[in-house]
Amino acid sequence: MEFGFTEEQEKLRKELHDFYANELPQDISGVPALSKELQNFWMDLQKKAGKKGYLTPGWPKETGGLGLGHIEVGVANEVEAYWGIAWPDAIGLHICGPGLHLFGTEEQKKRFLPEISSGEKIWYECFTEPEAGTDEANQQTRAVKQGDEWVINGQKIYITGGYKPDWVYVEARTADTIPKHRGLTLFCIKADTPGISVTALPCMGGYRANIFYFDDVKVADDAIVGEVNRGFYHVMATFEFERSSTGGAIRAKRELQELVQFCRETKRNGQPLVKDPSVRKAIAKMAIDIEVLRLSAWRTAWRFGERKRLGPLDFDLTGLSSRLNGMSHPTMRMNILGAYGQLRMGSKYAKLAGSLERAWQITRSMHYAGTIEAIKIVLAGRVLGLPRIPAKLNTTITKTLQEK
Amino acid sequence: MNFELSEEQQMLKQAAREFLENECPERVVRETEDSDSGYSPELWKKAADLGWLGLIYPETYGGSEMSILDMAILYEEMGRALFPSPHLSAVILGGLTILEAGNEKQKADILPKIVKGEMILALALTEPEAMWDGKGWLAEGVTVPAVAQGDKYVISGTKLFIHDARIADYLLVAAKTQKGEKTENNVTVFLVDAKSPGITYTTLRTTIGDNRQSEVVFNNVEVPGENIIGKLHGGWAILEKVVKVGAVLLSAQMVGSAEKAMELAVDHAKTRIQFDMPIGIHNWVQEYCIMAFADVQGTRNLVYEAAWMLSQGMPCDLEVAMTKARANEACVDAHWQVHQVLAGVGFITQDGVLPLHTKRGKVCQLYLGDTDHYIEKIAQQVEKWPDVEKPKGKPLGIFDVPEDLQVPNWDVWANQIKTAGKLW
Numbered sequence: 156m157e158f159g160f161t162e163e164q165e166k167l168r169k170e171l172h173d174f175y176a177n178e179l180p181q182d183i184s185g186v187p188a189l190s191k192e193l194q195n196f197w198m199d200l201q202k203k204a205g206k207k208g209y210l211t212p213g214w215p216k217e218t219g220g221l222g223l224g225h226i227e228v229g230v231a232n233e234v235e236a237y238w239g240i241a242w243p244d245a246i247g248l249h250i251c252g253p254g255l256h257l258f259g260t261e262e263q264k265k266r267f268l269p270e271i272s273s274g275e276k277i278w279y280e281c282f283t284e285p286e287a288g289t290d291e292a293n294q295q296t297r298a299v300k301q302g303d304e305w306v307i308n309g310q311k312i313y314i315t316g317g318y319k320p321d322w323v324y325v326e327a328r329t330a331d332t333i334p335k336h337r338g339l340t341l342f343c344i345k346a347d348t349p350g351i352s353v354t355a356l357p358c359m360g361g362y363r364a365n366i367f368y369f370d371d372v373k374v375a376d377d378a379i380v381g382e383v384n385r386g387f388y389h390v391m392a393t394f395e396f397e398r399s400s401t402g403g404a405i406r407a408k409r410e411l412q413e414l415v416q417f418c419r420e421t422k423r424n425g426q427p428l429v430k431d432p433s434v435r436k437a438i439a440k441m442a443i444d445i446e447v448l449r450l451s452a453w454r455t456a457w458r459f460g461e462r463k464r465l466g467p468l469d470f471d472l473t474g475l476s477s478r479l480n481g482m483s484h485p486t487m488r489m490n491i492l493g494a495y496g497q498l499r500m501g502s503k504y505a506k507l508a509g510s511l512e513r514a515w516q517i518t519r520s521m522h523y524a525g526t527i528e529a530i531k532i533v534l535a536g537r538v539l540g541l542p543r544i545p546a547k548l549n550t551t552i553t554k555t556l557q558e559k
Numbered sequence: 560m561n562f563e564l565s566e567e568q569q570m571l572k573q574a575a576r577e578f579l580e581n582e583c584p585e586r587v588v589r590e591t592e593d594s595d596s597g598y599s600p601e602l603w604k605k606a607a608d609l610g611w612l613g614l615i616y617p618e619t620y621g622g623s624e625m626s627i628l629d630m631a632i633l634y635e636e637m638g639r640a641l642f643p644s645p646h647l648s649a650v651i652l653g654g655l656t657i658l659e660a661g662n663e664k665q666k667a668d669i670l671p672k673i674v675k676g677e678m679i680l681a682l683a684l685t686e687p688e689a690m691w692d693g694k695g696w697l698a699e700g701v702t703v704p705a706v707a708q709g710d711k712y713v714i715s716g717t718k719l720f721i722h723d724a725r726i727a728d729y730l731l732v733a734a735k736t737q738k739g740e741k742t743e744n745n746v747t748v749f750l751v752d753a754k755s756p757g758i759t760y761t762t763l764r765t766t767i768g769d770n771r772q773s774e775v776v777f778n779n780v781e782v783p784g785e786n787i788i789g790k791l792h793g794g795w796a797i798l799e800k801v802v803k804v805g806a807v808l809l810s811a812q813m814v815g816s817a818e819k820a821m822e823l824a825v826d827h828a829k830t831r832i833q834f835d836m837p838i839g840i841h842n843w844v845q846e847y848c849i850m851a852f853a854d855v856q857g858t859r860n861l862v863y864e865a866a867w868m869l870s871q872g873m874p875c876d877l878e879v880a881m882t883k884a885r886a887n888e889a890c891v892d893a894h895w896q897v898h899q900v901l902a903g904v905g906f907i908t909q910d911g912v913l914p915l916h917t918k919r920g921k922v923c924q925l926y927l928g929d930t931d932h933y934i935e936k937i938a939q940q941v942e943k944w945p946d947v948e949k950p951k952g953k954p955l956g957i958f959d960v961p962e963d964l965q966v967p968n969w970d971v972w973a974n975q976i977k978t979a980g981k982l983w
Contacts (some may be wrong), residue, residue: 156561156562156563156565156568156628156863156867157561158560158563158863158864158867159560159865159871160560160867168934175950176948176950176951176952177950177951178952179950179952180948180950180952180953180954180955181949181951181952181953181954182948182954182955183950183955189709192955193955196955211822226560229560229786238813238950277809307974316980347671353933409947410634411941412944412945412946412947413947415941415942415944416944416946416947418942419942421579427940428801435934435935435938435942436934436938438941438942439884439934439935439937439938439941440934441883442877442937442941443861443881443884443937446864446878446881447857447858447860447861448859450855450857450864451856451860452561454860456560457560457561457562458562461563461658472852472853472856473856475849475853476857477855531842531845531846531849534849534852535839535842535845535848535849538827538852539825539845539848539849539852540825541825541828541829541839541840541844541845541848542829542836542837542839542840543840544840
């Protein structure tokens with residue numbers, strides 16, 4: 156067992172840390188990239204980092220990475236999280252790229268991977284649908300083979316992102332199978348292909364999600380990633396790259412650090428806020444939770460590096476603790492500020508640049524990458540081996556309820 | 560970063576589990592609980608034969624020079640099996656203090672005897688008043704004086720909640736030897752023969768129901784000056800260090816106990832049939848199992864990290880405090896969750912181990928520093944965290960736009976998009 160990092164890993168950390176410290180503007184403060192200028196800035200930084208291979212340290216050198224191991228990738232995750240970096244192409248870097256590495260054809264790899272690792276293109280994942288949220292396999296979007304072409308029709312919803320995508324990574328139904336997840340296929344499609352249209356969905360905390368409509372979108376065979384009807388398995392394997400990220404705890408730690416700094420500098424009843432017993436209790440509690448999350452995430456990352464894939468246990472505990480923290484911490488932090496906690500960024504009297512208010516809004520729903528309930532279902536069924544209602548019965552139950 | 564147990568650690572864990580499953584079943588735990596001493600001399604001897612009592616001592620004293628991390632792995636198994644023993648008192652709080660601060664003679668006299676299971680020590684640190692004030696495990700809480708008389712010291716006062724005092728051959732007594740401003744510099748540790756005239760013991764009736772904790776009253780107890788462990792007035796630093804190790808190991812024990820309880824819950828949820836189906840099919844029941852599981856796993860990582868840091872000799876006040884604070888809450892919480900699943904089955908005290916785990920968990924929670932104690936310790940560290948680092952790059956200046964544009968306001972953005980006539 157070993158909880159430290161090697162000298163080379165620390166060197167990498169320092170190198171990345173200094174790079175971002177010098178590149179990020181002094182006046183940046185965790186705002187979502189809503190303005191065009193800010194979007195341009197992030198795109199430029201993404202390209203700069205891409206040139207150095209920093210975006211994809213775990214990828215082989217041939218595809219533009221640094222060829223480093225999984226612990227090093229975790230270190231890079233931590234540094235990025237410390238600086239609050241949200242790459243415009245987060246999806247391409249952490250989901251589509253790794254997916255193409257695993258399941259793409261040689262041509263696809265040659266074509267797409269260098270573009271992703273150099274930070275030039277933006278990819279979106281189009282997995283969720285109105286009827287396929289947690290029940291990922293319940294995809295209704297259809298891809299039908301007509302001659303040489305696949306014709307795609309359907310609707311994808313809650314597709315997060317405020318940048319203009321170049322490519323979309325779409326899961327669509329290619330066969331009506333039982334079970335449902337054996338009839339899905341993955342496609343990578345140019346975002347401006349005729350027939351694709353988009354509507355924006357504003358989200359809490361200033362985020363943007365989108366609805367993508369696919370209306371007779373025609374693609375050739377070379378758009379298929381991996382095997383036909385194996386898309387669900389490909390997606391699940393690909394998610395592991397995203398789920399083995401170690402960034403969350405470091406971000407949370409930085410936010411706690413900011414709060415502690417604020418509590419040192421701010422006085423209430425003639426003494427610094429940080430001397431208030433209730434504040435002390437809150438910051439100590441959060442510090443413990445963050446350390447639990449950090450270790451859990453590292454355990455996941457380590458497992459991923461060792462075994463090249465995750466078991467159900469690995470991510471799900473990390474996911475559970477990140478969601479539990481997400482549900483309680485922003486409220487605890489906001490409560491320390493009292494009525495000032497509700498002030499938004501840019502408002503008169505706003506404390507800590509209004510960041511707590513935004514974090515609180517964002518964490519009202521901790522659904523991304525799986526709701527807490529979905530995680531609990533996995534933990535209960537696949538880790539603890541508790542019984543679950545057989546799928547056949549589900550249908551009967553639904554029918555009975557509908558008849559009532 | 561590596562979370563894998565080494566081959567040796569896996570063997571230690573496996574061997575410990577097998578030994579305890581065979582030698583320390585529920586029946587033995589219950590028998591020792593009812594006995595006067597609260598431990599089983601027979602089992603203690605067997606543990607000594609296995610080398611458990613010298614695990615972290617140098618070979619010179621009969622030990623096997625393993626690390627605190629290895630010891631934590633053993634403690635997990637001991638917690639799992641409810642191993643009734645004075646291990647923490649004798650080997651860690653007592654023996655480790657001698658090893659850290661004792662002189663050569665003291666070490667050579669005492670440590671080999673501990674390793675062989677022939678001598679039991681107990682740490683007499685906490686006092687009645689201080690345990691009320693939340694200073695029980697702080698230097699301020701040590702007020703029982705030891706007054707120099709010639710080459711002897713005379714100790715008078717009361718120590719409370721002393722684990723294993725009744726069975727100890729020697730007590731390590733923390734006493735106040737001077738009245739300086741800094742309480743850390745006032746404490747001296749004395750090795751006191753437990754049978755010395757003037758010492759009276761009263762067994763406390765506690766949650767567990769065994770006879771492990773006592774009130775120890777010192778009435779002009781004479782101790783030779785050569786029985787000081789470490790330096791005069793220099794005892795607190797040692798005690799602090801040893802209590803830290805003890806707290807991490809106790810946390811490991813609590814994790815083991817919580818894990819065992821969690822497994823009981825999962826088994827019960829799978830096999831208990833009500834309304835013609837196993838109760839574990841219900842989400843509410845699953846929820847208890849999952850939360851107990853998360854308590855166990857999350858705390859275990861903390862325990863291993865703190866134990867690893869202690870083994871490496873790294874400064875780890877924060878990690879230790881986090882570990883015990885979290886173990887205190889998580890272990891008791893896990894036991895509670897398991898009670899909800901087991902319901903009536905877990906409530907019966909005449910058989911089944913859950914009540915034993917629950918009660919021991921509570922006692923462990925209150926021992927070597929409760930949650931409030933460690934929460935304050937964590938806060939003391941966290942409040943000193945450095946300011947966050949700010950980026951140094953050229954300012955973009957794009958935040959100098961009117962206030963309403965700075966606010967992450969969807970409407971503003973949506974209007975901009977509308978004006979532009981397209982979405983991107």
